[in-house]
Amino acid sequence: MLKLSQLALAMAAVVSAGAIQAGEVEVLHYWTSGGEAKSVAELKKIMQAKGHVWKDFAVAGGGGDNAATVLKSRVVSGNPPAAAQIKGPAIQEWAAEGVLANLDATAKAEKWDSLLPKAVADGMKYKGNYVAAPVNVHRVNWVWANPEVLKKAGVAGMPKTYDEFFAAADKIKAAGLIAVAHGGQNWQDFTTFESVVLGVGGAKFYSDALIKLDQKALTSPTMQKSLETFRKIKGYTDAASAGRDWNLTTAMVMQGKAGFQFMGDWAKGEFLAAGKVPGKDFLCAAAPGTATSYTYNIDSFAMFKLKSADAQKAQGDLAAAIMGTEFQEIFNLNKGSIPVRLNMNLDKFDDCAKTSAKDFVATAKTGSLVPSIAHGMAVSPAAEGAIKDAVSQFWNDDKISVAAAMKNIASAAQTK
Structure with missing residues (x-):
C-alpha cells in the first residue's frame, strides 16, 4: 500500500489539482474483453445521457493487478481518477489512507441499505460510510462445457464429483x-484451485x-x-x-477445441x-462437489476525493447509475453476472443466471456463501498475492x- 508520506503529498496535490473538467468522470477499470x-x-451511455463527459481509462490484463499498479501511481502523483474498479478488503485499505x-x-x-444484502453493503463501507458502489455478483465456482465435445x-x-x-x-x-481449457495466468490457476478446495473440503473447510x-x-x-x-x-x-488470457481460453471451449x-x-x-445460447451451445454447472456452495466475486467502484463540485456531482450520478435498475x-x-441489487426482475436472464441468483440466496442462509480469495474478496491483497504465487509455482512446476x-502455501498465508 502507499506510504503515508506519499499520500500526504498526494492529497495535497488532489486538493490543488484543477485538471478535472466540469462534469467529467474518469473511470479506471480492467474490463477489456468482448462481454x-x-x-x-x-x-458510458447512461452517464452521457446525464450530460457528463466519460473519460475511459482501461488497463488490460492481470485480473486487475495491472490496474491496481497504475492506480497507485496516479494517486501518489496527485491525479486520481473519479472512480476506480476496486473490490474486497482493498476498498478498506484505500479508505484507511x-x-x-x-x-x-x-x-x-437511493436507499442502498435496503437494496443490498448486509454482507455486500458492509464491504462497500468504511467506518460505517459508503465509499464504493457495487456493480454485480459473480459466482466463481462454475465449470463451463461444450456439449458437442461431451457428446x-x-x-x-x-460431472457432479471429481471422480x-x-x-x-x-x-x-x-x-x-x-x-480442460486453462490459461497461463496466476489468477486463473488460483480460480481453479479455490474451486477444488471448496469441492474437496466443503464450505467450512474453505472458510x-x-x-x-x-x-x-x-x-x-x-x-x-x-492439492493432489x-x-x-x-x-x-x-x-x-x-x-x-482467460477469454481466449473460453474461446477454446466455444470453438469445440x-x-x-x-x-x-x-x-x-x-x-x-x-x-x-446457454443449454444449447454451452453448458454451465457448479464445479464438482460445490453445488450447495457459492464463491462470490463482487465488482465495485470506489470513488476518489475530488475538489471540483461538478466532478463530485458526476461521481454521485455515476454511483447512482451503477446501482440503478437500468x-x-x-x-x-x-x-x-447477476444483479447485486435485491428483488430485481430476472425474466430476461438465462437459466445459468437464475440458478446463480437462487443459489446466492440459498447459500447465504446455510452459511455456504463464501468470498472468493482468488478474486480479492477474502483476505488482504498482500496475503492473497503470496498464496496466489505459491499456488501457481506448484501448478507450473511438477518437481x-x-x-x-502445502508448506509454501501455509507460509504465504502469514504474509502481512
Missing part, C-alpha cells in the same frame, strides 16, 4: 481433444483454510487431497496454455457476446511435491 467492453459501453470520497448522500437517496467423447452430462470429472476428462482426451488462513487447515489431509486433485487437473490441460473450463460466470459473457439489468445481462506446496 466486459460491451457492459462498460452501457454505463483517507483518499476515498463519502457516498452516503447518494446511498441514502463426441461419449460424456453424459456435467465423474476425471472419467469425463479421460474420454475427451481419448477423443483427441483438450479436456477455515482460505479466509481465516488457519494453519491447521492449511496443512491438513484435506488440503493435501485438494488440483495437480491431476493440470494433466488434462494443453502445453500451449502459458500466458493465455476443449471440453471444460473452470472459470467464473464472466465466461458466460463471452459466450453470449458471440451469440451462443444498468444493473443491461450490465449483468452482458457480463454474465514441487504436494507436501512442499
Whole structure:
C-alpha cells in the first residue's frame, strides 16, 4: 500500500489539482474483453445521457493487478481518477489512507441499505460510510462445457464429483481433444484451485483454510487431497496454455477445441457476446462437489476525493447509475453476472443466471456463501498475492511435491 508520506503529498496535490473538467468522470477499470467492453459501453451511455463527459481509462490484463499498479501511481502523483474498479478488503485499505470520497448522500437517496444484502453493503463501507458502489455478483465456482465435445467423447452430462470429472476428462482426451481449457495466468490457476478446495473440503473447510488462513487447515489431509486433485487437473490441460488470457481460453471451449473450463460466470459473457445460447451451445454447472456452495466475486467502484463540485456531482450520478435498475439489468445481462441489487426482475436472464441468483440466496442462509480469495474478496491483497504465487509455482512446476506446496502455501498465508 502507499506510504503515508506519499499520500500526504498526494492529497495535497488532489486538493490543488484543477485538471478535472466540469462534469467529467474518469473511470479506471480492467474490463477489456468482448462481454466486459460491451457492459462498460452501457454505463458510458447512461452517464452521457446525464450530460457528463466519460473519460475511459482501461488497463488490460492481470485480473486487475495491472490496474491496481497504475492506480497507485496516479494517486501518489496527485491525479486520481473519479472512480476506480476496486473490490474486497482493498476498498478498506484505500479508505484507511483517507483518499476515498463519502457516498452516503447518494446511498441514502437511493436507499442502498435496503437494496443490498448486509454482507455486500458492509464491504462497500468504511467506518460505517459508503465509499464504493457495487456493480454485480459473480459466482466463481462454475465449470463451463461444450456439449458437442461431451457428446463426441461419449460424456453424459456435467460431472457432479471429481471422480465423474476425471472419467469425463479421460474420454475427451481419448477423443483427441483438450479436456480442460486453462490459461497461463496466476489468477486463473488460483480460480481453479479455490474451486477444488471448496469441492474437496466443503464450505467450512474453505472458510477455515482460505479466509481465516488457519494453519491447521492449511496443512491438513484435506488440503493435501485438494492439492493432489488440483495437480491431476493440470494433466488434462494443453502445453500451449502459458500466458493465455482467460477469454481466449473460453474461446477454446466455444470453438469445440476443449471440453471444460473452470472459470467464473464472466465466461458466460463471452459466450453470449458471440451469440451462443446457454443449454444449447454451452453448458454451465457448479464445479464438482460445490453445488450447495457459492464463491462470490463482487465488482465495485470506489470513488476518489475530488475538489471540483461538478466532478463530485458526476461521481454521485455515476454511483447512482451503477446501482440503478437500468444498468444493473443491461450490465449483468452482458457480463454474465447477476444483479447485486435485491428483488430485481430476472425474466430476461438465462437459466445459468437464475440458478446463480437462487443459489446466492440459498447459500447465504446455510452459511455456504463464501468470498472468493482468488478474486480479492477474502483476505488482504498482500496475503492473497503470496498464496496466489505459491499456488501457481506448484501448478507450473511438477518437481514441487504436494507436501512442499502445502508448506509454501501455509507460509504465504502469514504474509502481512
